[in-house]
Structure formats: structure tokens, C-alpha cells
Amino acid sequence: MFADTSYLRWARTHFEGVRYNLGSSGEPTQRLDLTGIDVTVAAGPGHLIDAVARHNQVSPEECHLALGASHGLFLAFAALLTAGDDAIVETPTYEPLLRVPEGLGARVIALPRPAHRNYAIDPAELAALMTPRTRVVAVTNLHNPSGARTPDDVLRELAAIAAAQDAYLLVDEVYGSFDALTDDAGIYRSSARRLGANVIAVSSLTKTFGLGPTRIGWVLAPPELRETLEAQLTANVGILAFDLANIGVRAFEQLPQLRNHALARRGTKRERVDAWLRARGLAWSAPREGLFGFVRAPNIEGLGDRIDAGIARHDVVVVPGRFFGDPQGFRLAWTLDEADLDGALERLGRVLDGE
Structure with a gap:
């Protein structure tokens, strides 16, 4: 029997509807031009x-x-x-x-x-x-x-x-x-x-x-x-x-x-996330590419509980590290719109501070 994959169940529950999504690790859904496709005829x-x-x-x-x-x-x-x-x-x-x-x-x-x-x-x-x-x-x-x-x-x-x-x-x-x-x-x-x-x-x-x-x-x-x-x-x-x-x-x-659209959306979001984490004294993986990194916060007591509570309290979400085997950290992504990033990070700061 296959055990519950708790992360995917949690993500389905919490990624949809949250105002400031710092958890989703992929590009937002894009529209395809499907003009002329007849789904009753298989391309094979x-x-x-x-x-x-x-x-x-x-x-x-x-x-x-x-x-x-x-x-x-x-x-x-x-x-x-x-x-x-x-x-x-x-x-x-x-x-x-x-x-x-x-x-x-x-x-x-x-x-x-x-x-x-x-x-x-x-x-x-x-x-x-x-x-x-x-x-x-x-x-x-x-x-x-x-x-x-x-x-x-x-x-x-x-x-x-x-x-x-x-x-x-x-x-x-x-x-x-x-x-x-x-x-x-x-x-x-x-x-x-x-x-x-x-x-x-x-x-x-x-x-x-x-x-x-x-x-x-x-x-x-x-x-x-x-x-x-x-x-x-x-x-x-x-x-x-x-x-x-x-x-x-x-x-x-x-x-x-689609690639060009995704590249255009990157902007300076990674650099702004890096600056925000450094200002708070938080160590992270600081990847040079991609759309997410892992932040470790071993000195924050009850980190996972704070993250869970912050979803409803501050309308912001990151992925608790317990889903990856490291409960003293969280995955932080920057896939949301650039205009929303500063507001999302400000709310995340409140979550980490236990507000």
C-alpha cells in the first residue's frame, strides 16, 4: 500500500486561494493557443x-x-x-x-x-x-x-x-x-x-x-x-x-x-529575496537560477506551526521544511507577480516573528 504523500495533499489545500503565494515552485499557468484542435481525432x-x-x-x-x-x-x-x-x-x-x-x-x-x-x-x-x-x-x-x-x-x-x-x-x-x-x-x-x-x-x-x-x-x-x-x-x-x-x-x-514569457517574468525577484533574507540574518541556499531556494531558521521555535498559522492569519504561504525532511527550514519561491513580492515578504516577516 502506498502511504499518503502529505506534501501534495497539503499543497492542493493551501496553494489555491492564498493571496501571497511564496510556496508554489513553478511558473503560473499559461494559456496555449489550441485553435483548430479536434480532440476527437488523435494526433497519435x-x-x-x-x-x-x-x-x-x-x-x-x-x-x-x-x-x-x-x-x-x-x-x-x-x-x-x-x-x-x-x-x-x-x-x-x-x-x-x-x-x-x-x-x-x-x-x-x-x-x-x-x-x-x-x-x-x-x-x-x-x-x-x-x-x-x-x-x-x-x-x-x-x-x-x-x-x-x-x-x-x-x-x-x-x-x-x-x-x-x-x-x-x-x-x-x-x-x-x-x-x-x-x-x-x-x-x-x-x-x-x-x-x-x-x-x-x-x-x-x-x-x-x-x-x-x-x-x-x-x-x-x-x-x-x-x-x-x-x-x-x-x-x-x-x-x-x-x-x-x-x-x-x-x-x-x-x-x-512560453520560455520567453517565463524569462521576462523573472525580473529582479531572486535578488530581492536574497537581500530580504540577508537583512533578516537568515541563511539560505542562494541558488543562482530557478525559482526557489531553501531557508534554514534553526533559532525560530515552532517554525512549522508559525508557517501553518500564517496562512490564515497573514494570507501568505511558504512550504514547511517538514515535507522535505528538515523541519527547521522552509522552501521559499518567487513565482508570484513582481508587484506582489514586497508585500508577500513583509507578511512572511510577520509570520516568522510570531505575530
């Missing part, structure tokens, strides 16, 4: 797979469709794990990276990404955690919740360590294409799938492009997993809806415009 999944392959610069044979990145993670874990296997998962972490392997009967082993290293992964620590039962090593890039990017050379080293035990490196790269890594043609040339034969990459159009409602996601995997992944998708959803392919193909055609 092959057309969408071709679009995913072009976007990631991999072969169509490596591409598998999913209903968003979280569903892609489920499919990847289900294709790799059986009861009694080991899954090594980064910590702090995005909660589904824990709940899915646990639900499949695997033993989850924590791979530390400590704040004092600014959430960097030490490959030597991974090597020490590997066992003969390890089937998968799971990380996020950009790291959720810190926003830290793991360099390609480190990912290659992690993949080589996993390969020595016939295991796979699973990279959730749903935040990976932030900033300049998707080019003017809508091509993402830095997918982790290209870094090693045993690397699996999962992503979607949700976070970078603001297309969460479309549920256009994918798994990029080596050819030997093709039949297994297709079997998991069939068992899980049967046949994907016709309009998924129609809308997905149209979405990829519009990625350059």
Missing part, C-alpha cells in the same frame, strides 16, 4: 513522443509519456523495483521520491545533501551506501527544495557508481531547464539522460513552462527498459487520452514563446 502518441525526443535531443525509442513528472517518477520506480530491493534517495528530498519506492516494498536509504555543503552530493558517500540490492539512486536537479544544481561531471560520477552495481541513476529534472538552458527553439540540450547509459530522466512541461493542467510529462530511459516501462504505463492508466497528444504537440510548438 508517436507524434508527441517525437516532440519530446526533439525537445530533449534523444531518440524517440528512449521516450515514454507520463501524466506529469510525479507520474513519471512512479513509472520509473515501478519499472525498476520489487519488494526487498534498495533505493538510495537524496535527503532533503521531494516526498514522492520516498513514498513510491516505499510503497513498492523497497528499502529506502538516505543520501545526504547537507546544508553546510550547500546541498551538494558527495559521490564518495553514495559509494559507501551502495549494496548488492541497490537498484536505483534517485536525485533531483535542480535540487528540490534548495534549487542547487548538480554539475554534469558529478552526475556522471554518480551514474558510474550506480552502474558498478547494475543500478540506475534516476534524475528528476523537472526544474532543470530553468533560465537559459532551453534555447530559442525550445530545445533542452542538457538532459541527464545524455550523461550515461544507465541514467533515467523524468520531466514535464509543468514547472518551467506553466503548463501543469496539460499533464504533459515523460520518462527518458535506456532501451532495455522500454517494454517494462510500457507495461507499467498500461497497467497504471491503460490508454492515454487522445487529447493528450493533440495538446502536447501544440504545446511543444509554442515552447519558444
Whole structure:
């Protein structure tokens, strides 16, 4: 049985309707031009797979469709794990990276990404955690919740360590294409799938492009997993809806415009968040890219309770660190409109002060 993924349930409850949302980690929902689409006529999944392959610069044979990145993670874990296997998962972490392997009967082993290293992964620590039962090593890039990017050379080293035990490196790269890594043609040339034969990459159009409602996601995997992944998708959803392919193909055609819109919205928000945190003496991950970071506040007593109470009291929300395994911190995002940022931070200050 799969345990409750408490973060996703909490987010569904608290992100909608709050006036000052400093918690949501992706671009706000964007409108697609769907003129002329007939949802009763399927474009065919092959057309969408071709679009995913072009976007990631991999072969169509490596591409598998999913209903968003979280569903892609489920499919990847289900294709790799059986009861009694080991899954090594980064910590702090995005909660589904824990709940899915646990639900499949695997033993989850924590791979530390400590704040004092600014959430960097030490490959030597991974090597020490590997066992003969390890089937998968799971990380996020950009790291959720810190926003830290793991360099390609480190990912290659992690993949080589996993390969020595016939295991796979699973990279959730749903935040990976932030900033300049998707080019003017809508091509993402830095997918982790290209870094090693045993690397699996999962992503979607949700976070970078603001297309969460479309549920256009994918798994990029080596050819030997093709039949297994297709079997998991069939068992899980049967046949994907016709309009998924129609809308997905149209979405990829519009990625350059969506990218440019997202870049224009960035403004100076990250720099203003950084200045506000420094003025309050709060340490954070200070990522150079992306739309969120992780703030540690070990000296604030009852931090999680203050954050929860502040949603109703001050109409502002950040994500409590308990959902990532670090209750003395919180994830802070700057996806709201630039005009609202100062007001949101002022209210967050009241929350942290216990008002």
C-alpha cells in the first residue's frame, strides 16, 4: 500500500486561494493557443513522443509519456523495483521520491545533501551506501527544495557508481531547464539522460513552462527498459487520452514563446529575496537560477506551526521544511507577480516573528 504523500495533499489545500503565494515552485499557468484542435481525432502518441525526443535531443525509442513528472517518477520506480530491493534517495528530498519506492516494498536509504555543503552530493558517500540490492539512486536537479544544481561531471560520477552495481541513476529534472538552458527553439540540450547509459530522466512541461493542467510529462530511459516501462504505463492508466497528444504537440510548438514569457517574468525577484533574507540574518541556499531556494531558521521555535498559522492569519504561504525532511527550514519561491513580492515578504516577516 502506498502511504499518503502529505506534501501534495497539503499543497492542493493551501496553494489555491492564498493571496501571497511564496510556496508554489513553478511558473503560473499559461494559456496555449489550441485553435483548430479536434480532440476527437488523435494526433497519435508517436507524434508527441517525437516532440519530446526533439525537445530533449534523444531518440524517440528512449521516450515514454507520463501524466506529469510525479507520474513519471512512479513509472520509473515501478519499472525498476520489487519488494526487498534498495533505493538510495537524496535527503532533503521531494516526498514522492520516498513514498513510491516505499510503497513498492523497497528499502529506502538516505543520501545526504547537507546544508553546510550547500546541498551538494558527495559521490564518495553514495559509494559507501551502495549494496548488492541497490537498484536505483534517485536525485533531483535542480535540487528540490534548495534549487542547487548538480554539475554534469558529478552526475556522471554518480551514474558510474550506480552502474558498478547494475543500478540506475534516476534524475528528476523537472526544474532543470530553468533560465537559459532551453534555447530559442525550445530545445533542452542538457538532459541527464545524455550523461550515461544507465541514467533515467523524468520531466514535464509543468514547472518551467506553466503548463501543469496539460499533464504533459515523460520518462527518458535506456532501451532495455522500454517494454517494462510500457507495461507499467498500461497497467497504471491503460490508454492515454487522445487529447493528450493533440495538446502536447501544440504545446511543444509554442515552447519558444512560453520560455520567453517565463524569462521576462523573472525580473529582479531572486535578488530581492536574497537581500530580504540577508537583512533578516537568515541563511539560505542562494541558488543562482530557478525559482526557489531553501531557508534554514534553526533559532525560530515552532517554525512549522508559525508557517501553518500564517496562512490564515497573514494570507501568505511558504512550504514547511517538514515535507522535505528538515523541519527547521522552509522552501521559499518567487513565482508570484513582481508587484506582489514586497508585500508577500513583509507578511512572511510577520509570520516568522510570531505575530
